[in-house]
Amino acid sequence: GESVGLHLPTLSVQEGDNSIINCAYSNSASDYFIWYKQESGKGPQFIIDIRSNMDKRQGQRVTVLLNKTVKHLSLQIAATQPGDSAVYFCAENEDSSYKLIFGSGTRLLVRP
Amino acid sequence: KAGVTQTPRYLIKTRGQQVTLSCSPISGHRSVSWYQQTPGQGLQFLFEYFSETQRNKGNFPGRFSGRQFSNSRSEMNVSTLELGDSALYLCASSLAGQGKKLFFGSGTQLSVL
Numbered sequence: 001g002e003s004v005g006l007h008l009p010t011l012s013v014q015e016g017d018n019s020i021i022n023c024a025y026s027n028s029a030s031d032y033f034i035w036y037k038q039e040s041g042k043g044p045q046f047i048i049d050i051r052s053n054m055d056k057r058q059g060q061r062v063t064v065l066l067n068k069t070v071k072h073l074s075l076q077i078a079a080t081q082p083g084d085s086a087v088y089f090c091a092e093n094e095d096s097s098y099k100l101i102f103g104s105g106t107r108l109l110v111r112p
Numbered sequence: 113k114a115g116v117t118q119t120p121r122y123l124i125k126t127r128g129q130q131v132t133l134s135c136s137p138i139s140g141h142r143s144v145s146w147y148q149q150t151p152g153q154g155l156q157f158l159f160e161y162f163s164e165t166q167r168n169k170g171n172f173p174g175r176f177s178g179r180q181f182s183n184s185r186s187e188m189n190v191s192t193l194e195l196g197d198s199a200l201y202l203c204a205s206s207l208a209g210q211g212k213k214l215f216f217g218s219g220t221q222l223s224v225l
Contacts, residue, residue: 043216
């Protein structure tokens with residue numbers, strides 16, 4: 001069935017360190033992937049996206065890596081800050097569909 | 113530019129009642145999607161509308177319905193509420209041509225007692 005999962009439900013990092021959040025997806029036909037950040041009491045906030053014809057995409061302090069061979073997605077956050085503490089979701093989409101399939105989420109805790 | 117606006121922010125209902133949730137998308141966005149978020153099931157797709165037409169529907173019972181108006185505003189309705197319908201209901205909009213890059217509202221927290 002459809003599934004997008006995360007390996008680590010909770011990740012604790014020291015402020016200033018880099019964070020890596022991983023995600024596995026199961027639909028080999030998915031061609032669009034997106035990361036969201038959700039803070040308490042708020043809706044998911046777009047971070048970065050990547051299409052399947054790319055392996056890597058960089059934003060401000062964030063990088064998304066896509067490995068289609070093993071169906072793996074990761075989000076790297078450089079110099080993690082307290083404001084990065086939140087739950088992070090990966091999501092996948094197949095071009096013919098108008099829905100996103102979300103993973104279960106990883107909670108990122110930043111230690112001061 | 114204002115973000116996605118959802119009303120009300122909180123709702124408390126009892127079993128058997130029905131509820132209507134409202135969503136105003138970002139100006140210029142014509143696609144509106146609805147998701148249900150629960151601690152156990154995570155974020156699950158309900159339906160997606162574009163130009164007043166439902167293009168996709170998730171695996172939810174017929175008690176869950178929605179519609180979109182000509183100004184792109186959307187409503188979703190849940191009839192005969194059950195305890196398990198307690199959830200955060202999220203609305204998201206996207207710009208035509210940017211397809212699945214969704215911008216979410218803060219959601220409506222529905223509690224069914």
